[in-house]
Amino acid sequence: xxxxxxMIAMFALGSLAQAADGAISLSGVWVRASAGGNSAAYATIxxxxxxxxxxxxxxxxxxxxxxxxxxxxxxxxxKMRPVEAIAVPAGGSVELKPGGYHIMLIGxxxxxxxxxxxxxxxxxxxxxxxxxxAPVQTAVSTGHDxxxxxxxxx
Amino acid sequence: MSxxxxxxxxxxxxxxxxxxxxxxxxxxxxxxxxxxVLQPSAPAAPFVLTDSDGARFDSARLKGKVALIFxxxxxxxxxxxxxxxxxxxxxxxxxxxAADVMPVFISVDPARDTPDEMKTFGSLFDPRIVMLTGxxxxxxxxxxxxxxxxxxVALEGGxxxxxxxxxxxxxxxxxxxxxxxxxxxxxxxxxxxxxLVLARGG
Ligand SMILES: [Cu+2]
Numbered sequence: 040x041x042x043x044x045x046m047i048a049m050f051a052l053g054s055l056a057q058a059a060d061g062a063i064s065l066s067g068v069w070v071r072a073s074a075g076g077n078s079a080a081y082a083t084i085x086x087x088x089x090x091x092x093x094x095x096x097x098x099x100x101x102x103x104x105x106x107x108x109x110x111x112x113x114x115x116x117x118k119m120r121p122v123e124a125i126a127v128p129a130g131g132s133v134e135l136k137p138g139g140y141h142i143m144l145i146g147x148x149x150x151x152x153x154x155x156x157x158x159x160x161x162x163x164x165x166x167x168x169x170x171x172x173a174p175v176q177t178a179v180s181t182g183h184d185x186x187x188x189x190x191x192x193x
Numbered sequence: 194m195s196x197x198x199x200x201x202x203x204x205x206x207x208x209x210x211x212x213x214x215x216x217x218x219x220x221x222x223x224x225x226x227x228x229x230v231l232q233p234s235a236p237a238a239p240f241v242l243t244d245s246d247g248a249r250f251d252s253a254r255l256k257g258k259v260a261l262i263f264x265x266x267x268x269x270x271x272x273x274x275x276x277x278x279x280x281x282x283x284x285x286x287x288x289x290x291a292a293d294v295m296p297v298f299i300s301v302d303p304a305r306d307t308p309d310e311m312k313t314f315g316s317l318f319d320p321r322i323v324m325l326t327g328x329x330x331x332x333x334x335x336x337x338x339x340x341x342x343x344x345x346v347a348l349e350g351g352x353x354x355x356x357x358x359x360x361x362x363x364x365x366x367x368x369x370x371x372x373x374x375x376x377x378x379x380x381x382x383x384x385x386x387x388x389l390v391l392a393r394g395g
Contacts, residue, residue: 071274074313079270104350110271115375116342117272117359121349137275138376144270145350178317179278 062088063127063166067134069176070144073151077102079141080159080173084125085132088165093124096162103146105159110138119143124164151175231340237262237368238338242299242325245312250325252368258295259390260364264341266302266355267314273298274317275376276361281319283384291321293366293391300326301336301343301357365393 068082086092097105109122125140127133135141142159151157156172163169237255244250261280265273277298284291298315300306303326311324326332336343343357360373363386371390374383 071270072317074316076268077270106350112359115358115360116356118356119271119354137271141271145348145352178274179281
């Protein structure tokens, strides 16, 4: 049942999360459950257009601020840094995932509980705004299963 | 991803893990700030910190257990929860063997990480993970003794994040350093590393 709901949610999300001109589409969208403080949102962003586009901002009122961040490894040291934009190549895609790019939700106004949804608006340089409802997944999620079946996570 | 499919990679993974442990896994514990490394079989440095109930926790309690020691902070949105999630799945996959494992999360952000904050953050993961914080002096000492890099970095919108060592250190039952893993590795590889250290007996 949970699997079915997930699939329906993902289908709905997939069809909704498209910019007006249709070049940008999102899949595997999820937000990590959090007991408060901060969290992160992830997605795979595909660009079917003939020109590169760039994610330049994310809007939402789930937290006091939202920034685009990248995690980089310096040896075995993890460093998280703000980035101005995340490029989505023409005819290609970029994956926001743990240990890479994320949409950082700073100062959550309330805990994020599995099964809830977070309203976010992604702002692209060319495609404009893409609104989506990102499902909150358990903090134990790998995110590998986002957009597929994560009902085996118990 | 559940652990069971990954276990099918058992043979390949065992080789990889054995090579890592037998080889020079401790290279991963290098601290870029001063170049110091943990040597294989180095003894775990003693510490006394505070758990998420506010009780003192003496590292002597690690003796007899395989310890997984990870340093991070509760405001970490990405690498820390991802690593604790991997620990949670691995503990589950270990089943009864997990009784011989003591997973420990130590804060590198004592200014924000009160025992209450640690408890709240820890509630998202396996309750067997011991959540430890301490005074700034206590944390500075344990960070130094475990060759951990940790540095505060201001964020644009106010507040700060922490750069820190992302690897988890594995200690055997005699509290000697044996290996590391981090969140980039598959559950099956991590599980096999833990099992190899468990199998050392002691
Ligand atoms: Cu971030």
